Amino acid sequence: xxxxxxxxxxxxxxxxxxxxxxxxxxxxxxxxxxxxxxxxxxxxxxxxxxxxxxxxxxxxxxxxxxxxxxxxxxxxxxxxxxxxxxxxxxxxxxxxxxxxxxxxxxxxxxxxxxxxxxxxxxxxxxxx
Amino acid sequence: xxxxxxxxxxxxxxxxxxxxxxxxxxxxxxxxxxxxxxxxxxxxxxxxxxxxxxxxxxxxxxxxxxxxxxxxxxxxxxxxxxxxxxxxxxxxxxxxxxxxxxxxxxxxxxxxxxxxxxxxxxxxxxxxxxxxxxxxxxxxxxxxxxxxxxxxxxxxxxxxxxxxxxxxxxxxxxxxxxxxxxxxxxxxxxxxxxxxxxxxxxxxxxxxxxxxxxxxxxxxxxxxxxxxxxxxxxxxxxxxxxxxxxxxxxxxxxxxxxxxxxxxxxxxxxxxxxxxxxxxxxxxxxxxxxxxxxxxxxxxxxxxxxxxxxxxxxxxxxxxxxxxxxxxxxxxxxxxxxxxxxxxxxxxxxxxxxxxxxxxxxxxxxxxxxxxxxxxxxxxxxxxxxxxxxx
Numbered sequence: 001x002x003x004x005x006x007x008x009x010x011x012x013x014x015x016x017x018x019x020x021x022x023x024x025x026x027x028x029x030x031x032x033x034x035x036x037x038x039x040x041x042x043x044x045x046x047x048x049x050x051x052x053x054x055x056x057x058x059x060x061x062x063x064x065x066x067x068x069x070x071x072x073x074x075x076x077x078x079x080x081x082x083x084x085x086x087x088x089x090x091x092x093x094x095x096x097x098x099x100x101x102x103x104x105x106x107x108x109x110x111x112x113x114x115x116x117x118x119x120x121x122x123x124x125x126x127x128x
Numbered sequence: 129x130x131x132x133x134x135x136x137x138x139x140x141x142x143x144x145x146x147x148x149x150x151x152x153x154x155x156x157x158x159x160x161x162x163x164x165x166x167x168x169x170x171x172x173x174x175x176x177x178x179x180x181x182x183x184x185x186x187x188x189x190x191x192x193x194x195x196x197x198x199x200x201x202x203x204x205x206x207x208x209x210x211x212x213x214x215x216x217x218x219x220x221x222x223x224x225x226x227x228x229x230x231x232x233x234x235x236x237x238x239x240x241x242x243x244x245x246x247x248x249x250x251x252x253x254x255x256x257x258x259x260x261x262x263x264x265x266x267x268x269x270x271x272x273x274x275x276x277x278x279x280x281x282x283x284x285x286x287x288x289x290x291x292x293x294x295x296x297x298x299x300x301x302x303x304x305x306x307x308x309x310x311x312x313x314x315x316x317x318x319x320x321x322x323x324x325x326x327x328x329x330x331x332x333x334x335x336x337x338x339x340x341x342x343x344x345x346x347x348x349x350x351x352x353x354x355x356x357x358x359x360x361x362x363x364x365x366x367x368x369x370x371x372x373x374x375x376x377x378x379x380x381x382x383x384x385x386x387x388x389x390x391x392x393x394x395x396x397x398x399x400x401x402x403x404x405x406x407x408x409x410x411x412x413x414x415x416x417x418x419x420x421x422x423x424x425x426x427x428x429x430x431x432x433x434x435x436x437x438x439x440x441x442x443x444x445x446x447x448x449x450x451x452x453x454x455x456x457x458x459x460x461x462x463x464x465x466x467x468x469x470x471x472x473x474x475x476x477x478x479x480x481x482x483x484x485x486x487x488x489x490x491x492x493x494x495x496x497x498x499x500x501x502x503x504x505x506x507x508x509x510x511x512x513x514x515x516x517x518x519x
Contacts, residue, residue: 006159008156008160009152032183032185063175063264063284063285064176064181064182064284064285066284066285066286067176067181067182067183067185067186067285067286068183068185070185070186070188070189071183071184071185071186072185074184074185074188075185087160088160089157089160089284089287090284092157092160093153093156093284093286093287096149096152096153096156096286097149097153097189097286
């Protein structure tokens with residue numbers, strides 16, 4: 001299956017989808033040293049985002065989250081790419097400064113957790 | 129979004145890497161929020177300065193941008209995590225101080241004026257009516273939009289830096305006339321006595337209005353300090369970074385139809401909500417947002433001939449403190465045992481665990497004292513806070 005979205009930060013990436021039905025707050029919600037989601041009660045609590053195609057509806061929380069994404073990247077703990085339903089400022093700015101490929105305006109319900117996903121420019125290709 | 133030839137070149141990296149990165153940020157934000165173009169800005173206030181919030185990654189980002197990035201408009205800085213000169217007096221650990229100094233050095237290299245304050249409008253970064261600016265620091269954003277009639281969105285750290293290095297911001301949100309119109313009329317049927325009560329009003333509106341811009345009616349007079357307090361509080365508690373007050377703020381608007389009332393009881397309830405019912409405190413912070421010269425005069429008057437028995441910090445921009453030095457207010461304040469915390473405040477300093485309780489006259493101060501530092505709070509007027517400190 002192939003979907004077309006909007007490029008927030010241009011790049012190509014391939015990996016396993018880690019899908020969250022809820023928003024992600026990078027500041028205070030993700031450990032920048034381990035890449036593990038730490039927000040209490042979050043659907044992905046305890047899971048590592050490292051090297052994954054991280055799929056979630058929209059970012060949330062403090063603008064410091066952009067800096068947390070940058071820290072993840074520097075620590076080698078960043079996701080390979082991010083796919084959003086609707087990207088907001090914190091994740092957009094974070095993706096740009098951290099150079100993490102990011103695409104939004106994608107129907108994320110069509111991406112199953114654990115499936116292989118490839119991003120080529122504005123295209124999201126999900127293996128059946 | 130339509131870019132000029134020069135902007136296209138900036139985006140391609142012809143003016144260096146920091147400018148390229150900055151343009152990528154601004155263009156992406158513009159695309160997301162449907163801006164048609166970039167517009168020039170007259171000044172920038174950068175948020176994200178405390179090492180406590182930035183961490184090593186934030187510091188690295190700043191150092192990377194400082195390699196070839198230079199500000200092209202007047203740019204000032206938000207409070208840091210410590211008093212840049214007297215950090216030892218305030219008990220800040222040396223490791224933290226070293227990192228904080230590196231943060232400031234990176235900004236300095238970019239050409240930023242490194243007086244760290246949340247009230248840049250007191251120290252010469254004061255935009256005029258209708259000026260487009262790109263400011264971080266939510267209280268200063270709200271003050272500029274509302275009280276000065278300048279135009280800015282609430283920028284985060286990286287986007288405010290991007291505007292400083294390019295002199296531009298995407299034209300959307302509060303830069304546009306249609307988004308500055310009030311949506312709700314607020315009838316205040318209570319006389320607000322001091323900045324703390326204006327802070328309480330801000331809490332009520334922030335929580336009630338779901339981000340809609342209010343036109344406030346029923347306030348006959350408001351001092352700079354009252355408006356500073358309202359600006360800080362309304363946005364902290366979830367409101368839009370813009371309000372209008374009939375007869376006081378500079379933009380003229382027609383009254384919207386939807387009306388809500390704020391009564392004396394509502395103000396009292398909000399004040400009550402910000403008090404955890406504590407009888408005593410181990411820490412008092414005044415100057416959130418940073419004190420004006422008038423506030424320092426008042427504090428000096430209240431502390432004259434007295435000794436503080438608790439840790440009392442007074443947050444202020446260093447140039448404002450210098451004015452207070454000349455007037456003799458600083459000596460009176462310091463003779464009492466109170467400490468100046470220039471360049472910083474309790475919202476961004478590494479204080480978690482150091483104190484258990486705080487007294488403050490700032491509604492914003494209560495919100496972050498609780499959320500960020502786990503303090504139990506006493507909220508009251510400046511006079512009452514001083515009273516807590518000396519008794």
